[in-house]
Amino acid sequence: MSQGRGIEIVALVETWIAERDLAGDYEDYERQGKVNRQALAVELGFARSCYSTNSKLLELLHATECRWFGEKKQTINSYKAAAERSDKKATETTANNNKLIEEIARLKAENLSLRRQLERYAAMDEVIQATGLVRP
Numbered sequence: 001m002s003q004g005r006g007i008e009i010v011a012l013v014e015t016w017i018a019e020r021d022l023a024g025d026y027e028d029y030e031r032q033g034k035v036n037r038q039a040l041a042v043e044l045g046f047a048r049s050c051y052s053t054n055s056k057l058l059e060l061l062h063a064t065e066c067r068w069f070g071e072k073k074q075t076i077n078s079y080k081a082a083a084e085r086s087d088k089k090a091t092e093t094t095a096n097n098n099k100l101i102e103e104i105a106r107l108k109a110e111n112l113s114l115r116r117q118l119e120r121y122a123a124m125d126e127v128i129q130a131t132g133l134v135r136p
Helices: 002-024 037-044 055-069 076-131
Strands: none
Touching: 002 037, 037 076
């Protein structure tokens, strides 16, 4: 993009921002706490790639977004709280997984025991079917 076109786009966006301020409808352009860049580019007729090549445009939008939508800062305490919640959840999940593993092991042992018992009963049934007698 030429430098002249970049300056022209910044001027277009400045005018657009002033119009939104006057109309008070800037919230219509909000997307996740930022100006919807795709809608802005379409409305003003420039390519979205301008955002990656025009630092003045990005600075202008960032300042406007802070003014319109407020700067959403994450504090150290919120990060610590999130980490604590995550650690607690991980500990609970590990404990639940360990209980399930123990239950699976117990059920496998019970299953093996029942299969052996079934084999004995099947053998006894064969003897009864063949002889009609029950072995003591």
